[in-house]
Amino acid sequence: MMETMLSVHDLGKSFKNKQIISNISFDVKKGEIMAILGPNGAGKSTTIRNIMGIMYPDEGTISFQGHKSIPRHKIGYLPEERGLYKNVKIMDILLYLAELKDYPLKKAKERALRYLKKFNLEGKENTSVEELSKGMGQKVQFIASIIHEPELLILDEPFSGLDPVSQELFKNEIRNLAEDGTAILLSSHQMNLVEEMCDRLFMIHHGQKIIYGNMDEVKEEYANFKCTIRGKNDHTILEQLPEVQRVEQQDDTSILYLTKDVHVTSWLKQLPDDLNILELAIDRISLHEIFIDIATDKNLLQEEGALYA
Numbered sequence: 159m160m161e162t163m164l165s166v167h168d169l170g171k172s173f174k175n176k177q178i179i180s181n182i183s184f185d186v187k188k189g190e191i192m193a194i195l196g197p198n199g200a201g202k203s204t205t206i207r208n209i210m211g212i213m214y215p216d217e218g219t220i221s222f223q224g225h226k227s228i229p230r231h232k233i234g235y236l237p238e239e240r241g242l243y244k245n246v247k248i249m250d251i252l253l254y255l256a257e258l259k260d261y262p263l264k265k266a267k268e269r270a271l272r273y274l275k276k277f278n279l280e281g282k283e284n285t286s287v288e289e290l291s292k293g294m295g296q297k298v299q300f301i302a303s304i305i306h307e308p309e310l311l312i313l314d315e316p317f318s319g320l321d322p323v324s325q326e327l328f329k330n331e332i333r334n335l336a337e338d339g340t341a342i343l344l345s346s347h348q349m350n351l352v353e354e355m356c357d358r359l360f361m362i363h364h365g366q367k368i369i370y371g372n373m374d375e376v377k378e379e380y381a382n383f384k385c386t387i388r389g390k391n392d393h394t395i396l397e398q399l400p401e402v403q404r405v406e407q408q409d410d411t412s413i414l415y416l417t418k419d420v421h422v423t424s425w426l427k428q429l430p431d432d433l434n435i436l437e438l439a440i441d442r443i444s445l446h447e448i449f450i451d452i453a454t455d456k457n458l459l460q461e462e463g464a465l466y467a
């Protein structure tokens with residue numbers, strides 16, 4: 159069992175008598191990347207701000223390595239609202255932030271140079287923050303959040319505003335940090351990245367827990383198979399095939415959403431000989447599709463018996 163770094167238990171918070179989040183409980187373990195997901199306004203940043211002590215919870219407890227007090231120097235935080243002191247040189251700000259966390263300056267300087275190089279900002283240490291583009295500024299702020307080698311790293315939408323190349327850089331760096339033992343809590347709207355890099359996820363909707371589990375469990379539970387067929391076929395015939403929950407058709411492409419317990423090979427074998435198949439693909443529904451289904455309250459993927467956690 160990996161050590162639990164952060165434990166959130168039954169967290170609840172209201173603003174002006176309006177309940178924003180309730181009964182939020184999850185852990186983040188050493189060396190794992192835990193995603194906190196949910197539609198705009200679901201309560202992700204509120205949860206994170208309570209963990210960071212920027213606001214205080216009305217209910218529940220937050221503990222770090224079993225202790226109620228959160229040691230600031232062991233935590234790194236990339237807030238959703240970006241912004242560094244404008245008129246300051248990059249290296250100065252990184253060293254200043256390291257000093258605030260009692261981190262040795264010599265090591266901080268080495269780390270800063272190494273990370274600036276990694277993020278294609280080599281030679282920019284004397285550039286002032288206001289001269290940077292948005293994405294460059296974000297890279298610097300990311301470096302600021304990890305300069306002191308935190309044991310727990312909280313990243314609120316680290317990928318927003320980054321180009322695809324920089325997204326990959328961030329993704330790989332975040333994975334490296336986890337492999338080196340950092341516990342990471344990450345909020346993001348980029349479902350493909352979350353799917354690729356996160357070990358577990360927690361999804362909030364209307365301030366409540368909807369899903370909590372590891373990526374494989376979540377896929378097993380929610381990501382049914384779908385069969386995409388290209389070819390001219392009659393909607394009603396497809397709909398009557400066994401194990402088909404619903405069919406979406408557009409032009410000559412039909413997507414057959416299959417029931418949760420379908421046995422794929424047997425199902426393929428029983429397809430009628432006269433189906434018109436130019437192409438056929440079997441996939442699992444992506445996290446992106448699961449997210450949209452939940453966020454739009456359609457619950458199309460939810461079958462009888464398949465309970466949301």
Ligand SMILES: Nc1ncnc2c1ncn2[C@@H]1O[C@H](COP(=O)(O)OP(=O)(O)OP(=O)(O)O)[C@@H](O)[C@H]1O
Pocket residue numbers: 173178196197198199200201202203204205238
């Ligand atoms: N200081 C505040 N006062 C009143 N309401 C607030 C405050 N901060 C957040 N809220 C409300 O709490 C809810 C959750 O907001 P929060 O920022 O946590 O959502 P989020 O999941 O991070 O959304 P996004 O994906 O848009 O960043 C929203 O309805 C928001 O209007």
